[in-house]
Amino acid sequence: MxxxxxxxxxxxxxxxxxxxxxxxxxxxxxxxxxxxxxxxxxxxxxxxxxxxxxxxxxxxxxxxxxxxxxxxxxxxxxxxxxxxxxxxxxxxxxxxxxxxxxxxxxxxxxxxxxxxxxxxxxxxxxxxxxxxxxxxxxxxxxxxxxxxxxxxxxxxxxxxxxxxxxxxxxxxxxxxxxxxAEKGSFLASYAETNGAGGIHVYASGLSDRWNGETLEGGGNIVQNGREVYKWAVSTVPGGVRRLLTSADLSINDLDWFVPHSANLRMIEAMCERLDFPYERALHSATWYGNTSSASIPLALDLAVRDGRLSAGQLLALYGFGSGLVQAGLLLRWTL
Known part of the structure; x- marks a missing residue:
């Protein structure tokens, strides 16, 4: 292991x-x-x-x-x-x-x-x-x-x-x-990288090579969806738990889970593994699709506009994707 x-x-x-x-x-x-x-x-x-x-x-x-x-x-x-x-x-x-x-x-x-x-x-x-x-x-x-x-x-x-x-x-x-702010609201941070998995989702640029092999796609997005799904669902829940543990909190303390909006089926699977209600996961995928770096802040603003977010609530923001990289941030909402 x-x-x-x-x-x-x-x-x-x-x-x-x-x-x-x-x-x-x-x-x-x-x-x-x-x-x-x-x-x-x-x-x-x-x-x-x-x-x-x-x-x-x-x-x-x-x-x-x-x-x-x-x-x-x-x-x-x-x-x-x-x-x-x-x-x-x-x-x-x-x-x-x-x-x-x-x-x-x-x-x-x-x-x-x-x-x-x-x-x-x-x-x-x-x-x-x-x-x-x-x-x-x-x-x-x-x-x-x-x-x-x-x-x-x-x-x-x-x-x-x-x-x-x-x-x-x-x-x-x-x-x-x-x-x-005198009383900061960023409570804990977590990051994890698996560079060897980068071949599963990429867009070639100045180089079109990966470990000596020619990349496909001609600069467009290429993704092995099955492998990315397996990696995310099997690793993100553990990362969220480590994020909470580092702040001496548990999943029961969390008001909202805000993962990258890659795919709602993926988010459902993560919530199931976390034993966390899917209804308390914020996302932006339904009407905006996968917007990569923009998906989490778009989800936050949708929740602000419709009144779901309120000051003092505990949020776990968790991004994951090409790299393969993960980044989590635990915070108290302050708006």
Missing amino acids: TNVPQTGGDFRSAAAITAIGSYVPESRLTNDDLSRLVDTNDEWIVRRTGIRERRVAGKDEYASDLAVRAVRDLLDRYPTRTEDIDGILVATTTPDTPFPSVAARVQMAFGMPAALAFDMNAACAGFVSALQTAGGLLLTGAYRKILVIGVETLTKITDYADRSTCILFGDGAATVLVER
Whole structure:
């Protein structure tokens, strides 16, 4: 039996989420639309994934455009002086360009001259990884207000002749403002990586090689769904338990489980293994599909808008995906 390294642990930083915003493109891609592209249908997709439709960025709409709209939504709902924001962290696998970063483009749009700005790529674990990073930066005392953004335009790298992947992915963006607070709400952090499993979900880039073998896909998403499903369902519940244990809490203390919205059947299986009610799992997959780095903050904002989230509730955010990587964060909701 392989020993899993015990990374992460007590993370009681002086950090709290004080604002949230989101944006999804107007264009919708329904299951019926997909049935005209590949051999599939609404019943088949819903039964296997729970997804009913996804949003699609326009031809000239990119990650930075979605990110800027999400930040504007945050600022409209929670008025904040942009000049006070001193950090911008963007989690994305689909930046407009390798450089400059999406974070730099967001800075340009809002004129935050003293802001640290960079992109992170941890795939579907990206948003939680960025929150962990923001918490650490705030803990240094050098930063006070950091925007953390999850954004993807995955439809631009989706092969719509590949039935196994084109039914899954959508576009969207969401952001939170993380601030220093006297009583921090980030309680515990956990991370785990299995780099050898990276071959199971990837998009080739400057290199199209993996351990000497040529990768398929031509830059589009390639996924071995069966292997990713097995890995996630067999490992994520253990990671969630370790996250809770490190804060001296149990699954019975948890108000909401907020996993990456990859596939609702996957989330159901995780909840069953955790002995946690599926009805208390927040997700964004039904109407937005798998939006990778954006799926968890989109799920949070949906719950804020419909009143399910309230201050003081205990949340376990848990991202998992290509790498193969996992990242978990336990926090008290503060909005």
